[in-house]
Structures are given as structure tokens and as C-alpha cells.
Amino acid sequence: xxxxxxxxxxxxxxxxxxxxxxxxxxEAKILAGGQSxxxxxxxxFARPTALIxxxxxxxxxxxxxxxxxxxxxxxxxxxxxxxxxxxxxxxxLLHASTTWIAHPQIRNRGTVGGSMAQxxxxxxxxxxxxxxxxxxxxxxxxxxxxxxxxDFFITYLTTALKENEVLTEIRVPVLPERTGxxxxxxxxxxxxxxxxxxxxxxxxxxxxxxxARVVLFGVGATPQRATSVEQALIGQAxxxxxxxTAAEKAAEGLEDTISDVHASAEYRRHLAQxxxxxxxxxxxxxx
Amino acid sequence: MATMxxxxxxxxxxxxxxxxxxxxxxxxxxxxxxxxTGTHVGCEHGVCGACTILVxxxxxxxxxxxxxxxxxxxxxxxxxxxxxEGLHPIQQAFIEEHGLQCGFCTPGFLMSLVELLSENPDPxxxxxxxxxxxxxxxxxxxxxxxxxxxxxxxKLRTAGVAxxxxxx
Ligand SMILES: Cc1cc2nc3c(=O)[nH]c(=O)nc-3n(C[C@H](O)[C@H](O)[C@H](O)COP(=O)(O)OP(=O)(O)OC[C@H]3O[C@@H](n4cnc5c(N)ncnc54)[C@H](O)[C@@H]3O)c2cc1C
Ligand code: FES
Ligand code: FES
Numbered sequence: 001x002x003x004x005x006x007x008x009x010x011x012x013x014x015x016x017x018x019x020x021x022x023x024x025x026x027e028a029k030i031l032a033g034g035q036s037x038x039x040x041x042x043x044x045f046a047r048p049t050a051l052i053x054x055x056x057x058x059x060x061x062x063x064x065x066x067x068x069x070x071x072x073x074x075x076x077x078x079x080x081x082x083x084x085x086x087x088x089x090x091x092x093l094l095h096a097s098t099t100w101i102a103h104p105q106i107r108n109r110g111t112v113g114g115s116m117a118q119x120x121x122x123x124x125x126x127x128x129x130x131x132x133x134x135x136x137x138x139x140x141x142x143x144x145x146x147x148x149x150x151d152f153f154i155t156y157l158t159t160a161l162k163e164n165e166v167l168t169e170i171r172v173p174v175l176p177e178r179t180g181x182x183x184x185x186x187x188x189x190x191x192x193x194x195x196x197x198x199x200x201x202x203x204x205x206x207x208x209x210x211x212a213r214v215v216l217f218g219v220g221a222t223p224q225r226a227t228s229v230e231q232a233l234i235g236q237a238x239x240x241x242x243x244x245t246a247a248e249k250a251a252e253g254l255e256d257t258i259s260d261v262h263a264s265a266e267y268r269r270h271l272a273q274x275x276x277x278x279x280x281x282x283x284x285x286x287x
Numbered sequence: 288m289a290t291m292x293x294x295x296x297x298x299x300x301x302x303x304x305x306x307x308x309x310x311x312x313x314x315x316x317x318x319x320x321x322x323x324t325g326t327h328v329g330c331e332h333g334v335c336g337a338c339t340i341l342v343x344x345x346x347x348x349x350x351x352x353x354x355x356x357x358x359x360x361x362x363x364x365x366x367x368x369x370x371x372e373g374l375h376p377i378q379q380a381f382i383e384e385h386g387l388q389c390g391f392c393t394p395g396f397l398m399s400l401v402e403l404l405s406e407n408p409d410p411x412x413x414x415x416x417x418x419x420x421x422x423x424x425x426x427x428x429x430x431x432x433x434x435x436x437x438x439x440x441x442k443l444r445t446a447g448v449a450x451x452x453x454x455x
Contacts, residue, residue, distance in 0.1 A: 003312070005309075006310060007289050008353070008355050010355075031356075035333060038312075038351040038352070038353075039331075039332035039351065041310075042312070053355075103420055104403075105339055105347065105421040106421065108345045109351070
């Protein structure tokens with residue numbers, strides 16, 4: 001198990017990255033933390049002609065608050081997100097979701113941009129991005145554009161990033177007032193990819209659900225919004241009973257539920273309901 | 288063959304400069320040209336943790352890094368832990384508390400614990416388990432490793448030393 005040969009480039013500006021991508025005409029791969037790409041290279045599932053290493057792009061490593069959002073550079077590691085006081089206080093869901101990802105040894109190198117671009121259906125960050133309406137800033141030959149999370153994740157391991165584009169920043173809105181959140185997942189061992197996970201964000205006003213967002217991961221090709229659960233909650237008085245009936249709808253509208261050696265589709269649909277109920281209850285407590 | 292690259296890195300305090308093929312993983316570079324075979328290779332996809340080393344003081348899977356990515360970095364491997372005066376307190380604790388049987392996983396466990404205990408000399412069991420969860424041991428059942436960690440914490444405290452000396 002050794003990687004096939006490739007050329008190696010370590011650019012230091014976005015312009016160079018884009019120029020190198022164009023030069024290799026779709027045959028190059030961007031290397032960020034390498035925690036997903038290196039296994040693919042070692043197993044020869046990927047055979048790029050060149051790797052464009054963003055490791056020297058130190059100006060893509062930052063976390064700052066800007067216009068009501070936490071702006072995170074694509075090369076920021078999960079370790080930095082996990083330890084950021086800004087993230088802990090202004091976007092605690094992002095902090096909590098980070099602790100579910102792999103192990104400290106992996107979070108030291110794995111980046112935020114890498115997890116988003118990899119778009120693993122069982123990954124935490126894409127689900128959190130969809131739940132929070134994050135925005136993706138992308139640089140390419142035609143300059144900069146931005147894409148909403150709901151349009152970024154297209155299918156398994158596929159995003160809105162085009163061949164010669166690079167993700168530069170993720171903007172995650174800060175958590176509004178009186179809003180509770182929760183992330184729940186079931187995995188074989190802590191740190192493994194989730195079999196199923198649920199993210200809930202609940203806004204309460206006078207004991208009633210003013211806003212609700214529920215996103216499931218590990219069930220389909222991309223993070224899935226459980227819109228029937230959300231609709232069953234809006235305008236209703238928050239209670240354990242409400243959360244239980246609303247969560248029963250979690251498996252509704254799930255298309256092509258994943259079925260593999262880790263869990264059958266049926267078990268995943270069951271987990272989707274259980275985790276949704278737990279997530280709603282915890283989010284309500286925090287609201 | 289792809290264009291060769293020159294890499295320069297400090298490994299356990301010694302600077303090495305070498306020509307490498309870009310596809311050479313860091314672990315193969317350490318075990319091959321540098322003959323530092325203390326770092327083990329298990330799965331080569333990041334899961335087992337046998338290849339864990341310190342890159343600029345932080346744990347990394349050396350099977351998931353290219354040697355070229357470590358250009359300019361300071362690396363510590365298990366060979367960098369003991370001194371002529373004796374074993375590192377964490378190593379000593381593993382021996383006393385039976386933290387190893389076959390020893391294949393041990394270098395990775397040691398390096399992960401060096402990072403943990405240098406950042407947090409008094410971790411909770413939950414914090415210890417978070418780190419141990421990233422390392423696979425198929426022999427011990429982990430209980431003796433957990434005991435070794437507690438013993439190492441006590442040894443470091445008594446000796447009044449940091450788990451990891453500051454990088455040069
Ligand atoms: C043992 C282990 C356990 C793991 N467990 C989990 C888990 O529980 N949950 C989870 O979510 N992840 C998990 N991961 C994956 C890990 O989080 C990876 O770090 C992450 O998926 C990829 O980030 P990276 O920076 O390493 O990217 P890389 O591996 O370097 O790149 C991944 C892909 O994204 C592309 N890419 C990277 N950055 C950019 C960019 N800025 N612009 C455009 N394209 C880009 C690359 O070309 C590549 O195709 C695990 C990994 C390991 C090894
Ligand atoms: S050999 Fe690197 S993690 Fe298993
Ligand atoms: S001692 Fe044998 S694998 Fe850990």
C-alpha cells in the first residue's frame with residue numbers, strides 16, 4: 001500500500017493554487033490535512049498527477065467573528081476549532097460537533113475545509129453547516145463566489161466545487177438568542193464515523209417552538225433536513241410528548257437510506273428517530 | 288518518476304537533509320533512509336495509530352503525511368524519548384504497569400501520551416480515554432495502559448519535569 005507517483009507543489013497564494021489547478025487540468029488534487037486523501041492515495045483509490053499542498057497557506061488558517069458570523073479559513077485545523085474560545089462561546093454547536101470527529105491525533109491535522117470538500121455522508125461538519133446555513137467562499141479562475149450550504153453538498157463525496165476551484169472560507173452564523181442546539185450520534189466507538197447522527201436547533205419563545213431545524217447525517221448521500229419534523233414542531237408548545245411525536249417523522253422523506261456492513265437501512269431509520277428525539281429534548285433544555 | 292524534492296527536517300534533535308520522491312510517506316522516510324524503525328506501520332490509513340509521532344510538538348499519523356510536508360519541521364519519534372540516563376518516565380511506567388505485551392502499538396501510545404501530558408499534566412480519565420481511543424492495542428485490553436498513564440502522571444509530578452522538553 002504505497003501512493004502512486006505524483007508531482008508535488010506547495011504554493012503560498014490563492015492565485016498560484018488556482019493557476020496550478022488550471023495547469024494540471026483536472027488531474028491534480030488539493031492536499032489539506034491529508035486525513036482523508038492520504039488513505040485514498042495509500043490504497044491507490046486516487047491517482048492524481050500532482051498534489052497541490054495547501055499546508056504553506058498560513059493565511060487560510062484563522063477563526064474570527066465578522067458580520068454576525070464566525071469566519072473560518074479553510075486550512076484551520078479541527079484542533080484549533082475545538083480550542084477556540086470564540087467558537088465555544090458564539091457557536092457552541094460547532095465546538096461540540098468537533099469533539100465527535102475522529103481522535104485528537106487526527107484533529108491535529110484534519111482541516112475544516114478538508115471535511116467540507118470531502119463531503120463524507122457520515123461526517124459531522126457538513127451536517128452542522130447545513131443546520132446553521134453556513135456559507136462557503138470559493139476561489140477559482142473567474143474570481144470569488146459564495147455558495148449556501150444547502151447548495152454545496154450535492155451527493156456522496158461531491159460538492160459544488162468545480163475542477164479548478166478551491167474552498168477558502170466557511171462562514172458559520174453565530175447562534176441567535178434563546179436558541180438551543182444539540183448533536184447526537186451513534187458510532188461503534190467514539191471517534192468512528194457516525195452510523196447515524198442528528199443535529200437539532202430549536203428557537204423557543206414563551207415555551208413554544210418558534211424555529212426548528214433538524215438535520216440527519218449518515219443516512220443518505222448528503223446531510224438531510226428532516227422537514228416533516230421541523231413542520232410538526234413550529235408553533236407548538238415544547239414538551240417531551242411533542243418531541244416524541246415529531247421525531248417519529250424523522251424517517252419520512254429519507255431517500256435511499258444507506259445500508260452497509262455497519263448498519264441496515266432499517267436500523268438507520270430507527271436510529272434517526274431515536275436520535276432526533278434526544279436532540280430535540282437536549283436543544284430545548286439549552287434554549 | 289516524479290521530480291525529486293529536497294527536504295530538511297530535524298528529527299530527535301538531529302538535522303537531516305535528503306532527496307525524496309514526493310510520494311514517500313513520512314513514516315517510510317523515517318524507517319527507511321533514517322533507519323528509525325521504532326515508529327511502527329500498521330494500517331497505513333490513519334486508524335491504528337502505531338505510526339504516531341510528534342510534528343512540531345503535536346501528534347500526527349506519519350502514515351498520513353508525506354516526507355515533503357515535513358520540510359522544515361521538528362520531529363520527535365519514540366527514539367527521542369529515552370536519554371543516556373534512562374527511560375522516559377512514561378516508558379518506565381509502561382514497563383512497571385504492564386502497559387504492553389507484544390509492544391507493536393507501544394511507540395504510538397507513548398507519543399500520544401507525551402503530547403497529552405505535556406499539555407495537561409493532570410488529565411481526567413475522560414481526557415485520557417479520548418487520546419487512548421485514537422490508538423489501537425490488540426493485546427492489553429487497555430486497563431494496564433490506563434494504569435500506566437496514572438503511574439506516569441505521578442512519576443512526572445514527583446520528578447517535577449515536563450513530559451516533553453521544549454522544542455529547540
Ligand atoms: C481514523 C480517522 C477517523 C476519522 N473519523 C472522522 C469522523 O468521525 N468524522 C469526520 O467527519 N471525519 C473523520 N475523519 C476524516 C477527517 O476528519 C479528515 O480530516 C477530513 O475528512 C478531511 O480533512 P483534511 O484536511 O484531512 O483533508 P484532505 O484529506 O487533505 O482532503 C480531503 C479532500 O478534500 C479536498 N480538499 C481539501 N481542502 C480543500 C480546499 N480548501 N478546497 C478544495 N478542495 C479541498 C482534497 O482534494 C480531498 O479530495 C477521520 C479520519 C481518520 C483518518
Ligand atoms: S499505520 Fe498510521 S495509523 Fe495505522
Ligand atoms: S501490546 Fe500488542 S498491540 Fe498493544
